[in-house]
Amino acid sequence: MNSSTAPTPDAPLVQLLTPTGQRVTDPHVAFDGDRSEIEALYRDLVMTRRVDTEAYALQRHGELGLWPPALGQEAAQVGSARALRAHDFAFPTYRDHGVAWCRGVDPSLLLGIFRGSDLGGWDPADHGIALPNIIIGAQTLHATGYAMGLALEGLVGSGDPDRDSAVIAYFGDGATSQGDVSEALDWAAVHQSPVVFFCENNQYAISVPVASQTRVPIVQRAAGFGLPGVRVDGNDVLACLAVTRAALQRARDGEGPTLIEAVTYRMGAHTTSDDPSRYRDASEVDAWQAKDPLERVRLLLVAEGTSDDFFADLAADADALGVHLRAACQQIPEPDLAELFDHVFVESTVENRQQQAEHVAWRDAMEGSVVAS
Amino acid sequence: MTMKTASAHTFSLPDVGEGLTEAEIVTWRVATGDVVAINDVVVEIETAKSVVELPSPYAGFVQTLHVAEGETVEVGRPLLTIADESLPPADESPSPADESSSPADESPEPARQPMLVGYGPGAEQVVRRRRAVPTPSVASVDTEKVPAPTxxxxxxxxxxxxxxxxxxxxxxxxxxxxxxxxxxxxxxxxxxxxxxxxAETGPAPVTTSDDETRTPIKGVRKWTAEAMVRSAFTAPHVTEWVTVDVSRTVELVATLRASRAFRDVKVSPTLIAAKAICLAMRRTPELNSRWDDDAQEIVLKRSVNLGIAAATQRGLVVPNIVGADSLPLVELAAAIGDLTATARDGRTQPAQMAGGTFTLTNIGVFGIDAGTPILNPGEAGILALGSIERRPWVDEDDRVVPRWVTTLALSFDHRVVDGEQGSRFLADVAGILHDPAVALTF
CATH class of the missing domain: 4.10.320.10 (E3-binding domain)
Incomplete structure (x- = not known):
């Protein structure tokens, strides 16, 4: 009756840490970090979740117009982003709050765009991460173009680790239904561009399940375009880190692009305007709750002897981050629409400045008057 | 949106869904005097999109609840006032008033300029004066609406x-x-x-006096009323009737019930009528269309999303079966079974009621012969199935014999469907129910 009931063939899944916190091995990749590195990853996961839940609450307070929650996808974002080096570059979606966190972006800078106060909170060059892309899948083309630029500038395959660079493009399962993503995959494969396509398959494009969008696992598309594909447990931060690290190194070495499908689940709503209970069962959410990306790392750390103080300090840091976010949100300045004209061109034109002046004159003339919106 | 006085903060209804203008207060999770921390859930609201829990932006004591459960409030209206934790809870619903403010001004002005709430359609907005000093004002405190302090x-x-x-x-x-x-x-x-x-989960509060009972118009009743008025006064309805001997359908139902293939599903005359509608639609697709007044177009739908009217405790709901015309009979039976069970449990989701293209209503279950059904808005046809009774019937040999007889009533939108198409469609449905073998010819 409905294509969503079509069977999806299984593909092998890379996993290094089970939902119950057991380390397991994979024939192709391994995580060789010590406990302190796992603790650092756990800190990233906890802080990312706190950014997300705090911003969600800020929307409910009436402080943000919208928020797209990352709840449940923290491991995919943190694991992949921690595989990046400083001179690599990331092209995120609007949901990749954990990627921004790992790139050193103050999370309060994520809020402005969702408050309607700015066009994106940071200079991409400062952090090696572009501004959140609202247009579904478009950033995969941006990433491919950027990667081609790296190759043209000789920043790939030189053998110098301080010089060789790579790009990562984030996108969701829904974006794979966009032509942009197919174009980017094809172009990158043809040109062997240094880009990693990191698909966070969170199972839903707003309300449309992934089985209604593709007859084969997303990872299988890689073969058709002629690039390697790997499917990883997107709720396993160790596996996401190991798989992405290997793919980025291939890219830096001049060996071309890779498609990674991180199988995860959007635990929350698509955005604060969405009600997921209308299109999915609570039992499905419960099943994924048992695969929580944070809990498995916590279990591992407890088993390996991480102190209670570590967890207590981390909880305090997360609370402080919440306070910081709320205070920072209150202090976002009211936007001046006239500023929009400043960002149209790198070097403004006479016409642009004239339009700006006209807008300012109109705005000043309208002061205090009442209009129906 | 928020408002602050020296010792108290007021939390006003935000727009939680990009352009909403109002919400109903479903449940207060706090009462006057409660201690709340930041982000504790204080109230559950229902918007046009969903039920949403609102977390508190403030810590402290709940001083005033400005709205009662069940009330619908506009975005930007005060919900509750929270006093600093250091202060004792109020005894007598004190107003968080600033003495200089004007009590006549009921619309709260935010202390912060960049307010996000209230930008939905229809709301009036002041063009902000960039250098203007905002005038703080307060919400009126309606003590009658507020639960007694505890x-x-x-x-x-x-x-x-x-x-x-x-x-x-x-x-x-x-x-x-x-x-x-x-x-x-x-x-x-x-x-x-x-x-x-x-726990009591009754319907809306009802007030009763000696000579009348007054029930607030809300929920499914309100929605039904709006839909029926819209339909009755926009689509010119024509209703046609036909009385038909459906004995062979009754026999078919009995045969199917005994068959292995249908043992797990409910087989009823409604099922055969639903199938007959889908088949008749092939010859007269005009019945599966819609008058799009905005676009000035007639929209012919390719597949039949068959609505089944169901009486539930919440009232009338009409969920539909998407693509009913492409379902084999056993799957159609299963779909009808699921849909009616879901409706009776009150679990029908709004999405299941949207996008219908034609409706079947079985008024026969109430023992009624026929009626003039009103179109579900956005659809061009609705068929009412009357009760199936043993009646005297004149057969081919002019003998009066007892047969299973029913009356079908079809209403259609005369803007889209003419008498010719409506009559042919109704005759086709009746023909299939009279002799299901005729279905082979469709």
Missing amino acids: RTLAKPPVRKLAKDLGIDLSEVIATGTGTIVTRADVEAHAAKRRPPQA
Whole structure:
């Protein structure tokens, strides 16, 4: 009756840490970090979740117009982003709050765009991460173009680790239904561009399940375009880190692009305007709750002897981050629409400045008057 | 949106869904005097999109609830006022008023300029004066709407636990700091008492006097009324009738019920009527269309999303079966079974009621012969199936014999469907029910 009931063939899944916190091995990749590195990853996961839940609450307070929650996808974002080096570059979606966190972006800078106060909170060059892309899948083309630029500038395959660079493009399962993503995959494969396509398959494009969008696992598309594909447990931060690290190194070495499908689940709503209970069962959410990306790392750390103080300090840091976010949100300045004209061109034109002046004159003339919106 | 006075903050209804203008207060999770922390859930609201829990932007004591449960409030209206934790809870609903403010000004002005709430359609907005000093004003406090202040203090999760267990917090002995009732107190109290009575989940509050009963118009009743008025006064209805001998359909139902293939599904005359509608639609697709007034176009739908009218405790709901015309009979039976069971449990989701293209209503279950059904808005046809009764019938040999007879009534939108198409469609449905073998010819 409905294509969503079509069977999806299984593909092998890379996993290094089970939902119950057991380390397991994979024939192709391994995580060789010590406990302190796992603790650092756990800190990233906890802080990312706190950014997300705090911003969600800020929307409910009436402080943000919208928020797209990352709840449940923290491991995919943190694991992949921690595989990046400083001179690599990331092209995120609007949901990749954990990627921004790992790139050193103050999370309060994520809020402005969702408050309607700015066009994106940071200079991409400062952090090696572009501004959140609202247009579904478009950033995969941006990433491919950027990667081609790296190759043209000789920043790939030189053998110098301080010089060789790579790009990562984030996108969701829904974006794979966009032509942009197919174009980017094809172009990158043809040109062997240094880009990693990191698909966070969170199972839903707003309300449309992934089985209604593709007859084969997303990872299988890689073969058709002629690039390697790997499917990883997107709720396993160790596996996401190991798989992405290997793919980025291939890219830096001049060996071309890779498609990674991180199988995860959007635990929350698509955005604060969405009600997921209308299109999915609570039992499905419960099943994924048992695969929580944070809990498995916590279990591992407890088993390996991480102190209670570590967890207590981390909880305090997360609370402080919440306070910081709320205070920072209150202090976002009211936007001046006239500023929009400043960002149209790198070097403004006479016409642009004239339009700006006209807008300012109109705005000043309208002061205090009442209009129906 | 928020408002602050020297010692109290007021939390106003935000737009939680990109352009919403109002919401209904479903459940207060706090009462006057409660202690709340930042992000504790204080109230559950229902918007046009979903039920949403609102977390508190402030910590402190709940001083005033400005709105009662069941009320619908506009975005930007005050919900509750929270006083600093250092202050005692108010005894008599004090106004958080700033004396210089004008009590006549009911619309609250935010202390912060960049407000996000209230930008939805229809709302009026002031073009902000960039250098203007905002005038603080206050919400009027309507003490009649506010639940009586209570002295029992408890945090929202504890209050919810008590509510879930059916415990009156004022009966619980507090052993925690000060007089705050803790989770342990509630659990201890629960252990001592008899099992709670079933929670009351009745319909909207009803007021009764000697000579009349007044029920607020809301929920499904309100929606039904709006849909029926819209349909009746926009689509010119024509209703046609036909009385038909459906004995062979009754025999077919009995045969299918006994067959292995249909043992797990419910087989009824409604099922055969649903199938007949889908088949007849092939010859007269005009019945599966819609008058799009905005676009000035007639929209012919390719597949039949067959609505089945269901009487439920909440009222009339019309969920539909998407692509009913492409389903084999056994799957159609299963779909009807699922749909009616879901409707009777009150679990029908709005999405299941949207996008219907034609409706079948079985008024026969109430023992009624026929009626003039009103179109579900956006559809061009609705068929009412009357009761199937043993009646005297004149057969081919002019003998009067007892047969299973019913009356079908079809209403259609005369803007889209003419008498010719409506009549042919109705005759086709009747023909299939009279002799299901005719279905082979479709």
